[in-house]
Amino acid sequence: MTVATQTGGGHVQRGGGGSSGLADVVELILDKGLVIDVFVRVSLVGIEILTIDARVVVASVDTFLRFAEATNRLDLYGKGKGGKDLTELTQGVMEGGAKGKTTGVIDAAVDKVEELLGGNNREEEREEAPRRRRPQRTREREA
């Protein structure tokens, strides 16, 4: 059963040990682990062997359209209530980017995101951030 739990500071979603989602389980036990030839023989006796290939897909037109749509939706939102227009956003990035050069990529990205979400206006950051972010998977669910 899937139970999404938060531990510690709660910045990382936890799973595993019987509480992973099926997608994770499939990846762990169908792609990996020990295979011994004696098991293969049994498959001939009537139990199907399932082999999964983990090949990397080349992004398809479907994927491209999905991202085009997401990007356009984003733009519409930016034009909507409380959103910044492109010029303001661009300024934010320039500032964030310049600062970032001295702090390493991850820190730079964090800086940049902070700029994007709030700029210098802390009030706005608090108000805007939760709506703009992807819904966080923090809620616990009964198994």
Add this chain to the structure above:
Amino acid sequence: MSATYVYGLVRSDAELPDDLVGLGPSGTVTTVVHDKVAAIVGDVPLDRPLGTRDDLVAHEAVVDSVAARTTVLPMRFPAVIEEEGVVGELLAPHHDRFVRALDQLEGTVQYTLKGRYEQDVLLREIVEEDSGVRELQERIRGVPEEAAYYDRVKLGELIVKALEERRDVDAKDIVDRIGPFAEAVSTTTPTQPEDVVNAAFLVRRDGAEEFEKAVEELGADTGEWLHLRLLGPLAPYDFVPEE
């Protein structure tokens, strides 16, 4: 002749949790011991082929519950063998190999870390930085969906490419930062454009707390743009020695 399901292998002196529930009709999980190695086994449903979601979930739950307590070599699903063959065909002929692998992994446990971009944050950043993207967006605006089909495909392609370029950099940063807390790292190339990292870390049990703390700190630093999931402790799926 009856069939037996094999979940994994442990040292014969290993202690297993007593609340394991298998995928067979009885749900029972026991061990078959041969010299220094033991197979974790159970019964098999005979009236249907294996492979339901409950089968998979049960396999993983047994293996990883054992892994939380002791070193286990996990079997790939589905591992079925005739009951009479567990010792004669599985344990005895491969005994030394199994012992070597268990010794190699002794005292370690796997964690799998998966990271995915917070989509909107990254898309916004890409729109900012890429004038080609903005141009295309302008061109598409107000044009009926059908008419702008190729422009939309092109736009999506640019976005996906930009995501993948960022991913290469960010994934390396993440692995570089967490890697020092692990004995070994094994990374898998993500399949979705918004997936950043999928990495397995082999961690010493006595260093697990520190490892988890490092991941938690990474999560705190990157939470605005990265959604991290940590699976584990798990069996060392990605570190089973090849023969």
Add this chain to the structure above:
Amino acid sequence: MGIVSGLLGLPVAPVRGVLWLAQQIQDQAEQQYYDPARIRAELEWVDEARRTGELSEEECAERENELLQRLMVRRA
């Protein structure tokens, strides 16, 4: 039977180009249908739907079994 062959297989027999095209469409549709990466993405989507409560536990389990069947058909 192929996904598309049921629709296109009957009346167009002699036209080679059309058959070739139909075959291409069918190949692509099947490739996508059985694409492990796509199936995994759908499994993740079901996980998400279970978390948010969008689908009930029964609906999720049913959908998951269906997706697993598709993963297994490949090399049966």
